[in-house]
Amino acid sequence: MMHDPALTPIESPLLKASCGNTIRHGYFTRQGGVSGGLYASLNVGLGSNDVRRDVLENRRRVAAWFGQPLERLATVNQVHSPDVVTVDETYAGERPSADGLVTKTPGLVLGVLAADCGPILFADPKNRIVGAAHAGWKGAFYGVAENTIEAMLALGAERSEIVACLGPSIAGKSYEVGPEFVDRFLSENPDYRRFFSPSAKPGHAMFDLPALTTERLLKAGIRAENLGLDTYPDTGRFFSYRRTTHLAEPDYGRQISAIAITED
Incomplete structure (x- = not known):
């Protein structure tokens, strides 16, 4: 199956x-x-x-980039949770409510959507196990990255072999939050203060x-990188x-980050 040459996804140097x-x-x-x-x-x-037919065609193009039909592109109904599902050769298009996926099935493409939240792709190349997670602030706060790693370990991955990369997401210089938001994080861990910097708006802060997310990946004992691309x-x-909100636009699109084990 030939993939569309118009698709030029960004790759992680570490994963590659x-x-x-x-x-x-x-x-x-989005291109x-x-x-x-x-x-x-x-x-x-x-x-x-x-x-809808345009969205499905776009998804088909993404799957085709991996040499797969649309039916082999697995995504979830993302709900900003720490929940992770395991998918295998029985996958039939269901989209359970979760924010992470893992698999050891070759040819199954795992995808997570984002439009400011952090898409994380995981791989254990030695044991041929992959994962994908959608980490907005709630997912990062409540442990979706760590839960994705645990789900990979349950499939036979080794922590020392797992590598991960955080893809394009909203950066600290673009993410202003209110005092209640800051208080939520500091009540959990006062050390989180270092992820906040002063904002021009009184009582607000910029949140990195x-x-x-990257620190939590590293503290989980895996190798990880951040592409450093601000959406x-x-x-x-x-x-x-967030840009759509500030421009008072009625809706917004979502980009996808995806990973798959190649078939023999």
Whole structure:
């Protein structure tokens, strides 16, 4: 199956160097699809108000980039939870409410959607096990990354072999939060104060979600990196929920990050 040359996903140097040709991954941008208007052009969000056939075609293109049909693209109904599901060769298109997926089934493409939240892709190339997680502030706070690692370990992965990368997400300089938000984090761990910096707005702060997420990955005992790409200002490459809100637009698209074990 030939993939669409218009798709030019971003790759993680760490994942690419660690996995070689045994595992393929990509952090897809908003470019290379068929959607129009606010959703131009690779919107994969089934929860958006985009034309459904366009969203399905965009998803088909993503699956085809991995050499797979649309039916082999596994995603979940993301609810900002720490919950992770394991999928295998019996996958039939169901989208349970969760924010992480893991598998050891070759050819099954795991995808997570984002439009400011952090997409994390995981791989254990030695044991051929992969995972994907959607980590907004709630997911990061409540442990979706750690739970994805635990689900991979349950499939036979080794912690020392797991590598992960945080893809395009809203950066600290673009993420202003209110005092109640800050208090929630500091009540959990006063040391979290270092992830907040002063804002121009009194009582508010700028929150470095990628730094928190990356630190939690490293503290979980795996190798990890952050691509350092901010979704908010990059209108050409990324959808952004917060940007849409500030512009008072009626809806927004979602980009996808995906990973798959190559078939023998």
